[in-house]
Amino acid sequence: MLKLTSLALSVSLAAVTLTGCAQIGPAAPADGGDAISASGSTAQLGAINAWRDDFRSMHPGTRIVYRANGSGAGVRDFLRGATEFAGSDYVMGAQEHALADRRCGDRALHLPMVVGPIAVAYNLPSVPELRLSPATMAAVFGRTITAWDAPQIAAENPGAALPHKEIDVLHRSDDSGTSHVFTSYLRAAGGWPYPPSADWPGPGRGVEGSDGMAEAIRESGGTIGYVEYGYASGAGLRTAKVRNGTGEYVALSPEGATEAVEGARVTGDDGDLAMTLDYTTRQRGAYPLVLITYEIVCARGAAPLARGFLRYTASNAGQSYLSLLGYAPLPQDVVVQVRARLAAMT
Template identity: 45%
Template sequence: MKFQRSGYLAGIALTATLALAACGSDNNDGGTGSTGASAAPGSCGTGSLTAQGSTAQKNAMDEWIKNYQAQCSGAKVDYQGTGSGAGVQAFISGTADFAGSDSAIKEDDLTKASAKCGSGPAINLPMVVGPIAVVYNVDGADNLQLDASTIAKIFSGKITKWNDPAIAALNSGAKLPSTAIQAVHRSDESGTTDNFTKYLSKAAEADWTFSNAKAWKAPGGTGAKGSDGIASLVKSTPGTISYVELSFAENSDLKKAKIKNGAGEFTELTGDSAGKTIEGAKVTGTGNDLTLSIDYNTSTAGAYPIVLVTYEIACEKGSPKAADIKAFLNYTSSTGGQSALGDLGYAPLPESVRAKVATSVAAIS
């Protein structure tokens, strides 16, 4: 099922009619779709930018770059999905003009990055909302419902059968088989793993004792490399359950569980439901830094609680390419830029967050 346009976040005004043909995947080559939403007149950069980092936002970046360069003939942006950690280090070393990261830059790296900027601090700009789907392959559970405690017990090996009483209690009437559960996790270090385990550590504290990290820490289970590896293994193997970005779940036509939020609702993953969780996030950064603290126990009605936000890390002041960085990020943070993400399995930023990001981008000099 394609990402629901009706799920676009309240308050986001579409500035163009979209006819995008590109579909998100690790192997996205940019496709042949329309150029999507336009950059604002007079806002085009004229130079070249080099950036790298988060693979979770790579498909969004590919689409943005395609659209931006089509509208801005003098601009060139090269973004490589090398991973969040590599992106941050490239930014600190000066080989990347800005970096993409699945989490805000840590304090020690922030000091180094700000020193690289010179006249201004490095700032975190939330730019891409990547909902994380809990995907599964089991007969008799087309509309599986799960809560944080049960998910934690499954991935820590405490629940091992699909007809376990804990799962059955959440799915009245479902014909759950006695099949063994095969929990699948990322074998490589991943921001998706970091955010998924952050959700478990916050929403199921009593049942998840492994904290959160990019590397999988819980015992047992089966590892698969990359989001495409996760999707492929779940698609081909009955009895499996895993976590993966929405675009990969949809591209592989995987079943997605409804997740219980802090309001007691079992919520389907849509752009609207993921956006409601981000809309309730608190800004913990200062000035133009927009580091967000996400409430994984959100009691907002209709909110889907398992989400990640990927950031662009840039110099607020001092970069010799400030004008070009500002022009490109002005496009990505615009309503048009954000609306281009829906067909790729992302959720646009809620308008309340998008407006703050656009203001921070405007301060880059």
């Protein structure tokens, strides 16, 4: 299992200061006084921390402050003009997008930048390998299945030493893009009765943040929850194999996430690169539970430093080592579109 770097795990999710900028295309200014702020998704924090190291040696005079306060909070910061861009694990709704356009005085764009598999992590020492279908997963997180040795779980895990123990279901208590993606998946693939939401709509025990989720699962036996791959890997958590549309149970991996995203479609308009994932994909080897983190930015008027930073993140250098951090690089056809949009920004 891939591990996050110690740097990515040691930085507080409350506020992260990134130094430097990328020299790609027109060089971003580095006069010692340039600074921008951004906020949002905790899912992409490991990637941003790694990108920072490259920038520090290139342009030590610039400063990028990224506050990992969750997708919903990041979008709100952007709407009120407090940040240059927002990291979001879900696409803004029509009302939010209209407000973002108004804030920009032009078009606000979703630019996909990071692909991350979501782990269904659990703490069950007697079960080193767990397999779950979407329907069983939805029943577990909806609390219609409440015991680890329930017939539905046992049928998918023949021979497993499932304990007669109550399942402790954990969910994010904060406004989370990961929750939005997870509930979207459960709804589309597993018959989840609640609408997709960044604010967890179902039962269970709430914990704050991705780091809080990973820690709670690690410390409490009988738990199950959902968290980005990097956090699960860094905490040494066991993760379930998830059944995709072919009936294949697939282990979580960046490669499996890439297979799933290959079938995604760009469904935004007027230059917006919002994408729609197929959570019931029949692609062999696809791990279907993935999120795409978008950088939400103004098509016109963004600071040169913000444009330079985002152009770097979409570059070959920025995308090349994401799999080492528990992410997956963007499909090449999507990268080409992102770079074209960034090149057209003024």
